[in-house]
Amino acid sequence: EKDVLILAIESSCDETAAAVVRNGREVLSNVISSQIDLHTLYGGVVPEIASRKHIERINQVIQEALKESNTTFADIDAIGVTYGPGLVGALLVGVAEAKALAFALNKPLVGVHHIEGHIAANFIEHKELEPPFFSLVVSGGHTHLVKVKDYGSYEIIGKTRDDAAGEAFDKVARAIGLGYPGGPKIDKVAKTGNPHAIQFPRAKVENAPYDFSFSGVKSAVLNYINQQQMKQEEILVPDVAASFQKAVVDVLVEHALRGAKDFHMDSIAVAGGVASNSLLRDEMKRACEEAGMKLYYPSPVYCTDNAAMIGVAAYYEYINGRRSGWDLNAVPNLRL
Ligand code: KG4
Ligand code: ZN
Secondary structure, eight states: OOOOEEEEEEOSSSEEEEEEEETTTEEEEEEEEEOHHHHHTTTSOOHHHHHHHHHHHHHHHHHHHHHHTTOOGGGOOEEEEEEESSOHHHHHHHHHHHHHHHHHHTOOEEEEEHHHHHHHTHHHHOTTOOSSEEEEEEOSSOEEEEEEEETTEEEEEEEBSSSOHHHHHHHHHHHTTOOSSHHHHHHHHHTTSOTTSSOOOOOOOTTOTTOBOOHHHHHHHHHHHHHHHHTTOOOOHHHHHHHHHHHHHHHHHHHHHHHHHHTTOSEEEEESGGGGOHHHHHHHHHHHHHHTOEEEOOOHHHHSSOSHHHHHHHHHHHHTTOOOOTTOOOOTTOOO
């Protein structure tokens, strides 16, 4: 059988990324040009700046992905690209680039859903993982419980009603002076704090056992900080970080395990930027061992935004015969 090589492009937020993936599971190159330093100056992603930086960097990133994988455009079977959800201007850069390449090279074009990419990141290092399985997708923009029925076939079991898990990490980090991006910073400082120091709420959504709500815990942290300041009492940043992180992780773990059991799944794959959180990994491991559930998560580099995961998802779309037309457009609120 002939190898299938996908050149994948990802530009939905603040990473300009390109990758070459062989036969859906083997990453030949994975180039990520992060803009984090730029956006840190503003305390979050500035969409206009993100779009402009993607334009500046995308051709170089693609060239590097080809070079690192020892391939040329001629070797590529199809071009995969994230077309949503994400920042519209940022997405458009990748989509326009992919369309231009596919048209000029006369190769098939495959549009990929960003969340499908995050889930597919688990296929890279876990060759035995195949659908059906349950997935907890936790990123800066999304918190989803997903039943992965087959390659390219998903059922959303639950989602957040307000903030995404990563968004809550970022907002709380800003409030306690840790800066952007907040997730990794809270993860690190929480290691020196007491997770039981402050009781933050574990919110449930009435009549929706699989849905999430994180705006409550975020507000509780902000209130706590205000109260401490008014009382002129010290704010112990490691304790706040650890207690907040524990509150979020408790809910994620409980929902993921309950969902997987209720839907008769025997494995859970965690995905998205927050999947690299060390407490979430530890607690998921403990809970899954206890429940006899198999647990999968990607290495940190495949948790946060990258193009390798888009290449994996594009491969399965491609071999299932799915193609995008020249009218492919960026869809900022694309549904799974
Ligand atoms: O998947 P991703 O790179 O982008 C989106 O699709 O949103 O996720 C980024 C999010 C950010 O909110 C970031 O703070 C969070 O993932 N994150 C973490 C950690 N690393 C990244 N959150 C908690 N703990 C971490 N170690
Ligand atoms: Zn993402």
